[in-house]
Amino acid sequence: MALKIIGAGFGRTGTLSLKMALEQLGFDPCYHMHEVFSNEGFVNYWAAAAKGEPVDWDEVFEGYEATVDWPGATYWRELADHYPEAKVLLSVREPGGWHKSVLNTIFGQDNQERFAKLPDDHPSKIMYNRLFDTTFDGKLLDKDYAMGVFNRHAEEVKATIPADRLLVYEVGSGWEPICDFLGLPVPTTDYPHANSTEDFRKHFPVKRNHSNNP
Numbered sequence: 366m367a368l369k370i371i372g373a374g375f376g377r378t379g380t381l382s383l384k385m386a387l388e389q390l391g392f393d394p395c396y397h398m399h400e401v402f403s404n405e406g407f408v409n410y411w412a413a414a415a416k417g418e419p420v421d422w423d424e425v426f427e428g429y430e431a432t433v434d435w436p437g438a439t440y441w442r443e444l445a446d447h448y449p450e451a452k453v454l455l456s457v458r459e460p461g462g463w464h465k466s467v468l469n470t471i472f473g474q475d476n477q478e479r480f481a482k483l484p485d486d487h488p489s490k491i492m493y494n495r496l497f498d499t500t501f502d503g504k505l506l507d508k509d510y511a512m513g514v515f516n517r518h519a520e521e522v523k524a525t526i527p528a529d530r531l532l533v534y535e536v537g538s539g540w541e542p543i544c545d546f547l548g549l550p551v552p553t554t555d556y557p558h559a560n561s562t563e564d565f566r567k568h569f570p571v572k573r574n575h576s577n578n579p
Contacts, residue, residue, distance in 0.1 A: 368426050368448045370395075370547075372376050372433030373441035373522045373525075374456030375515060377466040379536035380434035383456055385557035386540070390549055396432035399531065401492075405443055412488035415495035422447045445526060454472045457519055458536040460512040472497060486562045561567045 371391055376392040380577060384395040392503045394400075410425045414436075433454070437444065445453055483490040497505050497542060521528060523533065533547040539556045543549075 367423075368429065368432060368444065368451045369434075370431035371437070371441060371444045371448065371451050371453045372456065373438050373445075373453055373526075374433065374534070375438060375463070375518065376435040376471055377463055378456040378458050380456060381384060382557045382560045383433050383454070383534070384431075385559060386543065387552070389552060389557070390543070390547065392431040394429055396429045396437055397434045398436065401436065408488045408492055411495070412491040414440060415499075419563070436492060439496060439500065441469060441522060443526065453522070453531045453535055453545070454546075455519060455522045455526075455542075456534045456536060460515050462509070462513060464508050466509050467511075469504070533572045 370387060372380065373384065374383075376398065380397060381399070384397045384399075385509075387393075400413065407425075410420060414420045433456070434446070441453065445451065465544045480490050485491075501511055501514050519533070523531065532542060536543055542553045550561045569574045
């Protein structure tokens with residue numbers, strides 16, 4: 366089974382809601398960071414990719430019809446080349462709100478401390494460093510720098526993927542843009558809404574970064 370949809374948007378751009386929406390539309394299952402957390406061994410694929418080792422993408426995504434969120438979004442270019450028939454979905458949001466959300470959730474102080482304690486060769490640490498330290502040059506806490514990376518990433522995707530293959534999806538836009546893009550009818554149910562900052566904190570309590578406002 367080849368991927369049909371490649372999510373190029375960074376984490377904290379409504380990707381869990383997007384996963385649920387795509388699965389409701391029939392692209393089930395949809396890969397997401399939650400898959401890495403819940404399936405032992407998946408992290409090894411991403412550690413290998415982070416080290417520049419060859420990765421069998423068909424093996425990584427065996428059984429999946431779509432992928433959104435990190436870590437897949439880090440390799441959007443490789444995936445778009447490997448699956449030339451797949452559509453690319455770039456989820457975006459206001460950069461300042463995105464940065465605040467990242468620091469209050471997945472890059473919270475607790476997570477930083479937890480990964481810092483792991484051995485340097487631990488697969489989870491290798492993956493984590495690739496997502497944050499490498500992508501943001503170790504400057505994710507620098508709001509202006511991180512937002513610049515966020516914006517440049519979006520522009521690079523838009524400049525690389527042909528317009529007829531790409532949807533730039535603004536968080537909160539509902540079903541219509543996605544269904545129009547995929548040529549599918551709009552569901553009668555509400556668009557999913559999951560994993561807000563408050564939801565994240567209920568399941569994964571985090572310390573806030575000192576440089577970030579509540």
